[in-house]
Amino acid sequence: MKTDRQALGIQRQLRRSARRKRLLRISGHSIVYALMIFLAIVFMLPIFWMASTSLKLPQEIFAWPPEWVPSSPQWGNYAEAFGKYPLARYMLNSAILVIANIAGGLLSVPIIAYGFARFDFPFKSALFLLMLSTMMVPGHIKLIPLFWLYQKLGLIDTYAPLILPSYFGNPFFIFLMTQFIRTIPRDLDDAARIDGAGNWGILYRIIIPLSRPALTVVVVFTFVWVWNDFLEPIIFLRDWDSYPISVGLAFFQGRYSVEWHLFMGATLVSIVPILLLYFFAQKHLIGGLASIGVKG
Amino acid sequence: MTALSFRKSLALVCALALLLAGIGGVAAQEPVTITWWTLASAESPEPAIRAVIEAFEAEHPDIKIDVTIMAESAYGDLMNTALGAGEGAPDIAYFWETPWLPHTLDITDHLEADPDLSRDDYFAEYFTNWATWNGRVVGLPFTVGANFVMYNKDVFDEAGVDYPTADWTPEEYIEIATALTDPAKRRWGGDRPRGPFRAVWRNIGATKPYSDDSSTVEGYFNGPESVAAYTWLWDLVASGATPTPADIEVLGTEGTGPVDLFIAGRLGMATLNNGHMITAANAGVNFGIVPEPHVPGNERFVHAWALRASIWAGTEHPDEAYEFLSFWAGPEGQRINMEIGALMPSLPAVLADYPDADSDYFQGFMGVLDATQTAEWRADHPCWRGAVIRAVSDAWDLIMLGEIERDEVQATLDSMVEPAQAALDECVPRLGG
Numbered sequence: 001m002k003t004d005r006q007a008l009g010i011q012r013q014l015r016r017s018a019r020r021k022r023l024l025r026i027s028g029h030s031i032v033y034a035l036m037i038f039l040a041i042v043f044m045l046p047i048f049w050m051a052s053t054s055l056k057l058p059q060e061i062f063a064w065p066p067e068w069v070p071s072s073p074q075w076g077n078y079a080e081a082f083g084k085y086p087l088a089r090y091m092l093n094s095a096i097l098v099i100a101n102i103a104g105g106l107l108s109v110p111i112i113a114y115g116f117a118r119f120d121f122p123f124k125s126a127l128f129l130l131m132l133s134t135m136m137v138p139g140h141i142k143l144i145p146l147f148w149l150y151q152k153l154g155l156i157d158t159y160a161p162l163i164l165p166s167y168f169g170n171p172f173f174i175f176l177m178t179q180f181i182r183t184i185p186r187d188l189d190d191a192a193r194i195d196g197a198g199n200w201g202i203l204y205r206i207i208i209p210l211s212r213p214a215l216t217v218v219v220v221f222t223f224v225w226v227w228n229d230f231l232e233p234i235i236f237l238r239d240w241d242s243y244p245i246s247v248g249l250a251f252f253q254g255r256y257s258v259e260w261h262l263f264m265g266a267t268l269v270s271i272v273p274i275l276l277l278y279f280f281a282q283k284h285l286i287g288g289l290a291s292i293g294v295k296g
Numbered sequence: 297m298t299a300l301s302f303r304k305s306l307a308l309v310c311a312l313a314l315l316l317a318g319i320g321g322v323a324a325q326e327p328v329t330i331t332w333w334t335l336a337s338a339e340s341p342e343p344a345i346r347a348v349i350e351a352f353e354a355e356h357p358d359i360k361i362d363v364t365i366m367a368e369s370a371y372g373d374l375m376n377t378a379l380g381a382g383e384g385a386p387d388i389a390y391f392w393e394t395p396w397l398p399h400t401l402d403i404t405d406h407l408e409a410d411p412d413l414s415r416d417d418y419f420a421e422y423f424t425n426w427a428t429w430n431g432r433v434v435g436l437p438f439t440v441g442a443n444f445v446m447y448n449k450d451v452f453d454e455a456g457v458d459y460p461t462a463d464w465t466p467e468e469y470i471e472i473a474t475a476l477t478d479p480a481k482r483r484w485g486g487d488r489p490r491g492p493f494r495a496v497w498r499n500i501g502a503t504k505p506y507s508d509d510s511s512t513v514e515g516y517f518n519g520p521e522s523v524a525a526y527t528w529l530w531d532l533v534a535s536g537a538t539p540t541p542a543d544i545e546v547l548g549t550e551g552t553g554p555v556d557l558f559i560a561g562r563l564g565m566a567t568l569n570n571g572h573m574i575t576a577a578n579a580g581v582n583f584g585i586v587p588e589p590h591v592p593g594n595e596r597f598v599h600a601w602a603l604r605a606s607i608w609a610g611t612e613h614p615d616e617a618y619e620f621l622s623f624w625a626g627p628e629g630q631r632i633n634m635e636i637g638a639l640m641p642s643l644p645a646v647l648a649d650y651p652d653a654d655s656d657y658f659q660g661f662m663g664v665l666d667a668t669q670t671a672e673w674r675a676d677h678p679c680w681r682g683a684v685i686r687a688v689s690d691a692w693d694l695i696m697l698g699e700i701e702r703d704e705v706q707a708t709l710d711s712m713v714e715p716a717q718a719a720l721d722e723c724v725p726r727l728g729g
Contacts, residue, residue, distance in 0.1 A: 250367035256571030
C-alpha cells in the first residue's frame with residue numbers, strides 16, 4: 001500500500017516536473033518568437049514606410065500625425081515614376097552588369113583561389129598579402145587613375161570599366177574562396193589524381209562542386225554590390241540609355257527637392273530583384289557564410 | 297618632245313592629285329563634336345535638354361552635340377574626377393564649384409565679338425557675381441536663383457498671427473516663429489539660416505568675414521556686427537521655434553531648404569528659393585513671399601546665385617564650344633528651358649515672358665531680385681567658399697547644437713580668427729582675392 005502511494009507520488013511529481021518543463025519550453029519559445037516578431041516588424045518598418053510613401057501625395061508625406069496607410073492610395077505614382085525616366089531600361093542594364101560581373105567572378109575567383117590554396121610558388125605569401133592590401137585602398141582614391149586609364153584605352157562610355165575588373169578576381173572573394181578551399185581535404189585531390197585527373201580536372205571536378213556555398217556568397221554579394229553600385233557608373237558611363245538603376249533613381253533627387261513619392265515607388269520596385277535573390281539563395285548563403293566562418 | 301610630254305603629264309597628274317585631295321578633304325570634313333555635361337532637373341528636364349540640342353544642331357549643321365545627362369548627386373564626383381585626371385572633361389559644363397574656376401576658358405574675347413549676345417543682356421549682378429572671376433569672363437549665368445522667406449498662410453491664419461511684411465526685423469522673425477510653434481502638432485514656426493554671411497547676416501550689418509583686400513580676418517569675422525549676427529542665431533536656436541539640425545537631417549532636406557516640411561504645414565515659415573516656390577505652388581500650398589528680415593537703416597541683401605555655364609580650358613574647339621554655350625545659356629536656350637521646364641532665365645527680356653508672370657509668387661520673387669546680392673562673396677572673394685568657411689564652421693556648429701552659452705559667442709568667434717586667417721593666406725595665392 002505504502003509502496004503504491006509512494007509510486008503514485010513519484011508519478012505525480014514526474015508529471016508535475018514534465019508539465020513544468022513543457023511550460024518553461026513553451027514560454028521560452030513564446031519569448032523568442034515574440035522577440036523575433038518584434039525585430040521583424042522593426043526591420044520591416046523602413047520598407048513599409050517606403051511602400052506607404054510611394055502611394056501618397058507630396059503634401060501627405062511629412063504630415064503629422066503620419067498616415068501609415070494612405071486613405072487614398074496614389075497608384076499612379078508608379079506609372080509616373082516609370083514614365084518620367086526609363087527605369088525599366090535601367091533595370092535591364094543593371095541586370096546585364098550583374099550577370100556579366102557574376103560570370104567574371106565565377107570564372108576568375110576559383111582559379112586564383114585554387115592557386116593560392118593548393119600550390120606553392122615563390123613569393124606566395126607576399127602576393128597574397130599584396131592582394132589583400134588592395135582591399136584597404138578606398139575606392140575614391142582609385143577613381144582618377146582608373147578614369148585616366150580607361151580614357152586612354154577608349155573604354156569610357158562602355159560597360160568595360162564596370163565589367164572587366166571582375167574577370168581579374170575580387171580580392172575579398174579570393175580571400176574567402178582560398179580559405180574555403182583550404183578546408184577541403186587534400187585526400188580528395190590525391191584520389192582524383194590517382195584516377196588520372198590533372199590540376200584543371202581537380203579544380204572543375206572536385207573543388208568547384210564542393211565549393212558551392214562559397215560560390216553562392218560570390219554570386220549574392222556580387223549581385224548586391226553591382227546592383228547598388230552608383231559611383232563607378234556615373235564616372236564611366238555617358239549615354240542616357242546605358243545607366244543602371246542605381247543612377248536612374250538618383251534623378252528623383254533634384255537640385256532643390258526630392259520627389260519622395262516617385263523616388264520611393266521606383267526604389268521599392270528596384271529592390272524586388274535583391275529581395276527575391278535573397279529569398280531563394282538564403283539557405284545557401286547562410287550555409288556558405290557559416291561554413292567559411294567556422295572552418296576558415 | 298618626249299621629255300616635255302613627260303613633264304606635262306607629271307604636272308597634270310600632280311594637279312589632278314591635288315584637286316582630288318582637295319575634294320577628298322572637303323568631303324571628309326566632318327562636323328565638329330562638342331561634348332556637353334549637364335543635369336536633368338525640374339527646371340531643365342531631359343526633354344528640354346534634347347530640344348536645345350535639336351534647335352542648335354538645326355541652326356549649326358557643322359556642329360554636333362554629344363550630351364551626358366547626369367543626376368545632381370553624381371555631378372560633383374564626375375567633374376572632380378575628370379578635372380583631376382586632366383583629360384576627358386567636357387567642352388561645356390556647369391562649373392559651379394569655386395575650385396573648378398581655374399579650369400574654365402576665358403570667353404571675354406568671344407563675348408565681345410558676339411554680335412547677338414552681350415553681358416548687358418543678363419541681370420547685371422548675376423553676370424558679375426557668377427560669370428566673372430579675377431577679371432575674366434569664365435562662363436555665362438544660366439538661370440537665376442534667390443532665397444526669400446515663404447510663409448504658409450494657412451498656418452498663420454490658424455495661429456492668428458499677422459502675415460510678415462517686407463520691413464520686418466530679425467527679432468520679429470524670432471517672435472513670429474515662436475508664436476507659430478505648436479509642439480502638439482509637431483509644428484515649428486520657422487527654420488534656421490543655412491550658413492553665415494548670407495542675407496540675414498548682411499542685413500544685420502555683418503558685412504564681410506574679412507577685409508575687402510582679402511588680407512585680414514581680425515575685426516571682421518569677430519567684429520561687433522558679426523557677433524550680433526551670431527548672437528541672433530543663438531537666440532533663434534534657443535527659442536525652440538525651429539527644427540534642429542537632426543530634424544532636418546532626418547527629413548533629408550539639409551542644404552537646399554526644408555521644403556517638404558513647409559509643404560506638409562509643419563513649418564510656418566522657411567527660407568527657400570524659387571525652385572521650392574514652384575514645388576509648393578504645384579502642391580497647392582497657400583503661401584506668400586517676403587524678403588529675409590533686415591535691420592532698418594541697413595542695406596538689404598539677398599542670397600542669390602546662378603548656374604555658371606562654362607567652357608573647359610582644355611577644349612580643342614573653343615569657337616564651336618562658344619557657339620553652343622551662347623545658344624544654350626543665351627536667350628534661345630533659356631527660353632526653351634523656361635517653356636518646357638520651369639527655368640527662371642537670367643536674361644530679363646526672356647524672364648518677362650515667364651508663363652506665370654502675373655502670379656503673386658512670381659511678383660514676390662521679382663521684388664526680391666532688387667536687393668544687393670550676397671553672392672559677390674563668391675565672385676570677388678572665392679576664398680570664402682573655397683577655404684575660409686571650413687575654418688570657421690565650428691562656431692556655426694557649436695551654436696546650432698546649443699553647445700555654448702550666449703555670452704560665449706564673442707570668445708568663440710575670437711578663437712576662430714587664427715585658423716580663418718591661415719586658410720585665407722593659403723587660399724588667396726591659389727584662387728585670388
